[in-house]
Every structure is written in structure tokens, then in C-alpha cells.
Amino acid sequence: MGNAEQCDAWAAADAYELYMGRWSRRLAVAFIERLSAAADLAWVDVGCGTGALSAAILDLSNPASLLAIDPSVAFVEHARTVIHDRRASFAVGAAHGLPAGDGTIDVVASSLAYNFFPDRSSALTEFLRVLKPGGLFAFTVWDYPTGGPAFIDAFWQAAAALDPEAAALDEAVRFQFCSEPSLVEELAGAGLAGVRVEALAIPTSFSDFDDLWVPFTLGAGPAPGYVAGLDPGRVDALRQRLSSDIAERGGVASLRATAWMGRGVRAR
Numbered sequence: 431m432g433n434a435e436q437c438d439a440w441a442a443a444d445a446y447e448l449y450m451g452r453w454s455r456r457l458a459v460a461f462i463e464r465l466s467a468a469a470d471l472a473w474v475d476v477g478c479g480t481g482a483l484s485a486a487i488l489d490l491s492n493p494a495s496l497l498a499i500d501p502s503v504a505f506v507e508h509a510r511t512v513i514h515d516r517r518a519s520f521a522v523g524a525a526h527g528l529p530a531g532d533g534t535i536d537v538v539a540s541s542l543a544y545n546f547f548p549d550r551s552s553a554l555t556e557f558l559r560v561l562k563p564g565g566l567f568a569f570t571v572w573d574y575p576t577g578g579p580a581f582i583d584a585f586w587q588a589a590a591a592l593d594p595e596a597a598a599l600d601e602a603v604r605f606q607f608c609s610e611p612s613l614v615e616e617l618a619g620a621g622l623a624g625v626r627v628e629a630l631a632i633p634t635s636f637s638d639f640d641d642l643w644v645p646f647t648l649g650a651g652p653a654p655g656y657v658a659g660l661d662p663g664r665v666d667a668l669r670q671r672l673s674s675d676i677a678e679r680g681g682v683a684s685l686r687a688t689a690w691m692g693r694g695v696r697a698r
């Protein structure tokens with residue numbers, strides 16, 4: 431595990447909900463509405479976190495079954511606690527080892543998690559194993575390279591202005607492959623057919639600067655994981671720098687987050 435991955439803190443479920451869950455739930459709804467899948471399918475939600483995408487699948491897609499899986503014990507426990515649905519089951523585990531038989535799944539879905547898989551190639555091989563012929567892999571990732579989630583982009587730019595070591599942790603640097611051509615190439619290269627990648631955007635408006643800032647101090651996610659390692663003086667300097675940078679971007683009410691939604695099918 432490199433330095434960057436050490437900041438990827440996926441343990442505090444309530445903190446995650448405040449930092450990202452409130453936006454990932456919104457993105458999940460847009461994702462599932464755009465996907466417009468048929469009813470009565472067998473789904474897996476890989477990297478389910480606290481359950482944002484699973485909830486959208488259950489609410490909007492009328493699945494026959496849904497397996498929600500994530501390596502974070504605390505996140506899976508949170509998802510299990512908030513989702514009460516007889517079609518849903520939950521497991522602790524990673525993308526490269528799904529507890530599903532060969533050719534048994536109609537849709538492998540994943541939201542905002544694909545870029546965190548340490549070995550995406552093994553994950554795609556695993557998805558092709560569990561998918562039925564004609565089955566679908568569909569996912570979202572933030573469009574990090576162009577500053578997709580503006581509040582996160584502003585955070586890393588402020589952090590790098592104060593700490594040269596933060597530049598390598600910037601998600602726009604770590605996840606440069608989150609662009610349309612790279613994602614298409616990656617999925618097609620893994621053997622998926624009919625690959626399409628399209629843009630999806632949601633508003634992320636905060637009530638005031640603290641509504642944006644406080645979740646960065648709660649320790650869940652890459653940027654909060656970075657803040658957790660700073661001493662109080664550096665945290666305060668970062669807060670001030672980010673506050674002035676956000677004001678220059680037009681303030682907390684005007685921020686947006688853009689994502690890529692990708693899909694490809696297992697050829698028959």
C-alpha cells in the first residue's frame with residue numbers, strides 16, 4: 431500500500447455519510463435512472479460503502495436480488511442497518527473475490543468505488559466471471575482529472591499550496607485514468623463489449639463554509655484521511671486557505687460535481 435492509499439480511510443460510517451454519502455446518494459439516483467435497467471434482475475453492488483447505490487437500486491430498479499459487498503466491516507454494517515429489504519443481502523469482501531457463482535449475475539454495479547480498487551484488471555476479470563452472457567457492468571467515478579467534484583478539487587489545491595507532499599495525494603493526480611478515453615480503453619481492453627462512457631453531473635451546494643469544511647475533519651475518505659495526519663496549526667491554515675479559495679470559486683452554493691458513468695456487457 432502506498433502513501434496515498436493509506437489516506438483512504440473507509441471506517442467511520444456516519445462521517446462518510448456527511449463527507450460523501452449525502453452526494454453519493456444523489457449521484458446513485460441519477461446513475462440508476464440513466465441506466466434504466468429491466469426489473470427482476472440479479473444485482474451486485476461492489477464497493478457498496480454505506481449503501482447509497484444499493485438503496486437506489488432497490489428503490490428504482492425492482493431487482494430480484496441484490497448482493498451489497500464492501501471490504502469495510504463498519505460500512506457494510508451501516509448499510510445492513512439502514513436497508514431493510516428482503517431482496518438485499520450483505521457481505522464483507524473485495525471486488526476481486528465476489529461470493530457469486532460463475533455466470534449468475536445480471537448486473538454488476540459500482541458507484542464511486544472502481545478507482546479505489548487496488549487491481550482494477552483483476553476486478554474486471556472477476557466481474558466477467560460472475561456475469562451471465564449479456565450481463566452488464568455499470569459504474570460511476572468522479573471526473574477527477576477536470577476537477578469533477580469541485581469541493582474535493584478545491585481541497586487538494588489548497589492542501590498542495592501549503593504542503594508540497596499533498597500534491598501526490600490529490601485525487602486528480604492519483605486517478606488520472608478517470609477520463610472518458612481511458613475508461614473506454616480499460617473496459618474494452620478487459621474484454622467488455624458495447625462499452626459506453628457518458629457524463630453525469632449533480633449539484634453539491636453547502637449551506638455555509640463549515641458545512642463543507644467540517645466533514646473534511648471527520649476522518650472518512652482520502653482528503654479527511656490526509657487532514658487526520660496534520661497537526662492543529664496546519665489544519666487551521668488549510669481551513670483558512672480553502673475558505674478563501676472557495677470564495678474565489680464563487681462560494682459554497684455554486685459548486686458542482688461531475689462524474690463518468692461507464693458500462694459494458696459480457697459478450698454472449
Ligand SMILES: C[S@@+](CC[C@H](N)C(=O)[O-])C[C@H]1O[C@@H](n2cnc3c(N)ncnc32)[C@H](O)[C@@H]1O
Nearest residue numbers: 440454477478479482502524525541542543546
Ligand atoms: C467513495 S466510497 C463509495 C461507497 C458507495 N458506493 C457510495 O457511493 O457511497 C469507496 C468504497 O470503495 C470501497 N473499496 C475500496 N477498495 C475496494 C475493493 N478492493 N473492493 C471493493 N470495494 C472497495 C471502500 O471500502 C469504500 O466503501
